[in-house]
Amino acid sequence: MSIKKGIYAAAMTLINKDLSVNVDATIKHSEKLIQIGCHSTIIGGSTGMMQYISPKEKRELIDKMSVSKFKDNFVFGTGTNSINENIQLMKHCVNNGIDRFLIMPPAYYKYNDEGVYIFYANIIQLIPESKIILYNFEKLSGYKFSINIIEKLVKDFPKQILAVKDSSYNLYEDLKIPNFMIFPGSETKLLKGLELGCSGIISAICNVTAPLARRVYDDFHNKKKQTFNDRLCEIRKIFDKYNLISAVHSFMSSEDEKYKFVLPPLGLLTINEQKQMMSELKKLDFFPEKNRAA
Secondary structure, three states: OOOOOEEEEEOOOOEOOOOOEOHHHHHHHHHHHHHHOOOEEEEOOOOOOHHHOOHHHHHHHHHHHOOOOOHHHEEEEOOOOOHHHHHHHHHHHHHOOOOEEEEOOOOOOOOOHHHHHHHHHHHHHHOOOOEEEEEEOHHHHOOOOOHHHHHHHHHHOOOOEEEEEEOOOOOOOOOOOOOOEEEEOOHHHHHHHHHHOOOEEEEOOHHHHHHHHHHHHHHHHOOOOOOOHHHHHHHHHHHOOOOHHHHHHHHHHOOOHHHOOOOOOOOOOOHHHHHHHHHHHHHOOOOHHHHOOO
């Protein structure tokens, strides 16, 4: 199964009070996102706190993904700096019938384009059946993809390197590769991206905006007047004032307590921040009970 075009949520990971991953609830959350508007979800991306989750819990998520009726709509984000752990998790996915991955270059150390090329080339050599979305997010990884390195990766690995999530926003306007998919990382870039030939978005806030984002996407492809995009962008701008993981968990937990736990040192918004955010969203008639995914 190849990478789908459309609206992707970088899905939340639900955490128990004892700080373990609530595997069942996490997969159910992603399943509901598909039902309310997403074409696909990323399970284990940055919004899912994958850098903080143990390898054992990641494998448990993969096991649960593999038996979901929405299995073909899921992409797995490996969320690890270790190339060997990336490979082991990807092998576990492939053994369970999942071959779609979002992979960010490792964080912490500095490296160049050649090092990034070698990183992906080694992964592909060992897992040639993989379908990969590159993850361009300099703020988290310390590395920003150039157009040149993406062109080289696609040229040398056209069956594996199929897309990029552009959260640094240096690619989505100018990168032009036939049959290569580009997904900006924000609702504010959705409509402009579609007009430029992008394939959709991959966004943390689609955990709560999936129905709205889907309407914008569908109206564009059906050549209808855009009546939802302005509201969608205003909602995103409110969330952008805060740490996105803290904000989406705070928003969802205001109506459902199972979302209230996150992995330290992350936390929910302060009481004052929550009040301010909810007050601004209320002015846009945007409430958790109308938009929650689970």
